[in-house]
Amino acid sequence: MKGESILELKDIKMTEKQWNSSTKIWTEQRGRMITLTSVSIMIIIAVSILYFVASKGFSTFTVNKASIIDFFTGMQWKPSTLDDLGRPIVGALPLIFGSFAVTLLAAIICAPLAIGAAVFMTEISPKFGKKILQPVIELLVGIPSVVYGFVGLSVVVPFLRENIGGSGFGIAAGTIVLTIMILPTITSLSVDAIEAVPMQIREASLALGATRWQTIYRVILKTSLPGLLTAIVFGMARAFGEALAVQMVIGNSTVIPSSLVEPASTLTSILTMGMGYTVMGKAENNALWSLALVLLLMSLIFIIIIRILGRRRVY
Amino acid sequence: MNAKRADRLATIIFYAIAGFIVLLLAGLFGYILVNGVSHISWKFITSPPQSFRAGGGIGPQLFNSFYLLILTMIISVPLALGAGIYMSEYAKKNIFTDILRTVIEVLSSLPSIVVGLFGFLFFVIYMGWGFSILTGALVLTIFNLPLMVRVVETSLQGVPDAQREAGLALGISKWETIKKILLPAAIPGIVTGIILASGRVFGEAAALIYTAGMSTPILDISNWNPFSPTSPLNPMRPAETLAVHIWKINSEGLMPDVKEVSSGTSALLVLLILVFNISARWIGKFIYKRMTAS
Numbered sequence: 001m002k003g004e005s006i007l008e009l010k011d012i013k014m015t016e017k018q019w020n021s022s023t024k025i026w027t028e029q030r031g032r033m034i035t036l037t038s039v040s041i042m043i044i045i046a047v048s049i050l051y052f053v054a055s056k057g058f059s060t061f062t063v064n065k066a067s068i069i070d071f072f073t074g075m076q077w078k079p080s081t082l083d084d085l086g087r088p089i090v091g092a093l094p095l096i097f098g099s100f101a102v103t104l105l106a107a108i109i110c111a112p113l114a115i116g117a118a119v120f121m122t123e124i125s126p127k128f129g130k131k132i133l134q135p136v137i138e139l140l141v142g143i144p145s146v147v148y149g150f151v152g153l154s155v156v157v158p159f160l161r162e163n164i165g166g167s168g169f170g171i172a173a174g175t176i177v178l179t180i181m182i183l184p185t186i187t188s189l190s191v192d193a194i195e196a197v198p199m200q201i202r203e204a205s206l207a208l209g210a211t212r213w214q215t216i217y218r219v220i221l222k223t224s225l226p227g228l229l230t231a232i233v234f235g236m237a238r239a240f241g242e243a244l245a246v247q248m249v250i251g252n253s254t255v256i257p258s259s260l261v262e263p264a265s266t267l268t269s270i271l272t273m274g275m276g277y278t279v280m281g282k283a284e285n286n287a288l289w290s291l292a293l294v295l296l297l298m299s300l301i302f303i304i305i306i307r308i309l310g311r312r313r314v315y
Numbered sequence: 316m317n318a319k320r321a322d323r324l325a326t327i328i329f330y331a332i333a334g335f336i337v338l339l340l341a342g343l344f345g346y347i348l349v350n351g352v353s354h355i356s357w358k359f360i361t362s363p364p365q366s367f368r369a370g371g372g373i374g375p376q377l378f379n380s381f382y383l384l385i386l387t388m389i390i391s392v393p394l395a396l397g398a399g400i401y402m403s404e405y406a407k408k409n410i411f412t413d414i415l416r417t418v419i420e421v422l423s424s425l426p427s428i429v430v431g432l433f434g435f436l437f438f439v440i441y442m443g444w445g446f447s448i449l450t451g452a453l454v455l456t457i458f459n460l461p462l463m464v465r466v467v468e469t470s471l472q473g474v475p476d477a478q479r480e481a482g483l484a485l486g487i488s489k490w491e492t493i494k495k496i497l498l499p500a501a502i503p504g505i506v507t508g509i510i511l512a513s514g515r516v517f518g519e520a521a522a523l524i525y526t527a528g529m530s531t532p533i534l535d536i537s538n539w540n541p542f543s544p545t546s547p548l549n550p551m552r553p554a555e556t557l558a559v560h561i562w563k564i565n566s567e568g569l570m571p572d573v574k575e576v577s578s579g580t581s582a583l584l585v586l587l588i589l590v591f592n593i594s595a596r597w598i599g600k601f602i603y604k605r606m607t608a609s
């Protein structure tokens with residue numbers, strides 16, 4: 001009797017084990033493998049983008065022997081011609097200046113508008129804000145950048161030409177197009193940041209006798225400041241990397257312009273224009289890859305800034 | 316009384332900002348639609364473009380946009396599901412997960428032109444595929460993936476923990492719990508996210524000009540063999556999308572009606588994205604209603 005029951009127990013155990021190993025554990029393993037493969041593919045993509053763009057971008061300095069200092073300080077962008085030392089002339093300062101100029105100006109104009117709209121949507125008239133402003137802003141996020149570029153080309157550029165002068169193409173036009181483009185991004189992220197401020201803090205401030213404006217200005221904006229800054233940096237990152245809309249309205253002249261309505265250029269605009277007309281492996285093509293590398297590094301810097309701001313967020 | 320006056324003034328300013336933005340947006344939409352919709356006709360959306368004469372359409376571009384979108388989604392949805400499930404259900408709190416999050420963040424913040432150039436370098440030149448729909452779809456997948464992974468992850472996170480525990484308590488494995496319980500519950504959010512991402516993919520141009528190309532070969536609509544070079548379904552042929560078409564004709568178009576064609580195409584793009592947005596909400600709600608008791 002005793003022996004039999006032990007045998008039975010063993011049998012059951014064995015079959016259970018077999019059953020487990022053949023189906024349950026195996027399905028579980030398979031599921032884990034499938035998901036792990038997917039994330040590994042993402043890592044491979046990211047690493048290969050970094051590797052390919054970096055190796056191409058550095059070849060201007062390693063293969064074509066251009067100097068890095070000249071690249072960041074030189075005023076002349078003529079990568080197809082060589083200087084006295086046989087190095088391509090790659091002074092990217094006008095392009096870098098153009099990129100930073102449109103990005104910063106767009107952020108400066110856009111931030112008060114976007115944060116104002118966000119405050120309006122959360123604090124002043126949530127009903128109107130949620131019903132009308134929010135859907136429209138969400139829709140704006142989806143409008144393709146070429147459409148913004150086209151509207152800029154057919155409305156903003158002629159308007160600037162007739163009212164301010166110059167050709168109309170330039171940093172001013174680029175700034176206006178980018179401002180409208182990043183407005184929805186900054187607004188919706190600011191709304192999130194302001195909504196994260198706990199209700200008690202508002203109530204405490206109002207209970208102390210503060211007016212709504214005092215509450216907004218001294219309490220809400222102050223506590224949500226890291227979040228608002230993150231929103232602005234996100235907008236700037238988008239503006240900095242935007243290619244076609246800017247390329248259509250900025251005029252694409254590789255000099256630092258004397259006014260905001262004179263043609264200028266950005267990293268992305270020269271990159272978009274040039275890539276189709278250069279031959280892989282030549283100095284002028286490598287120079288373009290260096291611009292792409294600068295763009296990539298800038299997007300990494302934006303991420304680092306966002307990370308640092310994120311650490312400061314209280315709510 | 317000073318504080319009260321400041322409050323009143325601030326309120327007026329906030330109303331002014333909101334009003335200004337509403338006007339700006341209304342003006343933008345109005346301009347695009349009023350100028351463009353009158354150019355949209357059946358002939359416009361079916362006939363091929365003209366290089367030198369007026370009266371060209373955008374038929375092939377419209378087809379290319381949809382074909383590219385479908386291919387992109389076929390590649391990116393399974394990948395995003397896998398990665399999103401991993402991030403939501405399997406990822407532990409360790410360095411590997413931190414690295415993963417950073418990778419997703421880096422991928423999502425890359426300028427689309429940089430992603431496009433990577434695709435140009437790797438698929439077009441290195442792999443030798445040339446400007447092709449497949450290259451375009453792979454690049455759009457890279458561009459789209461981070462957003463989709465986040466959509467899947469947040470949708471799964473939104474499923475209550477009680478459902479996870481219930482699945483495990485029934486003795487089914489974790490993967491089965493995910494497949495049979497969590498994914499169905501997260502479907503409405505995932506579908507909404509996929510459709511919204513489609514809108515983004517549909518309007519993308521910078522990543523495509525050097526990957527899917529800026530031209531479309533002469534197509535024979537009756538040819539359904541995907542291996543034939545004149546077939547619209549051939550994934551190895553170059554394909555210009557609507558968004559790329561707008562950019563191309565504005566920078567180098569020679570036809571006299573560049574402005575009219577661009578207005579029409581812009582309006583069509585905006586209308587289609589409007590359809591994407593509205594249907595995303597509507598379909599998400601519909602599935603939610605069908606799948607839950609509420």
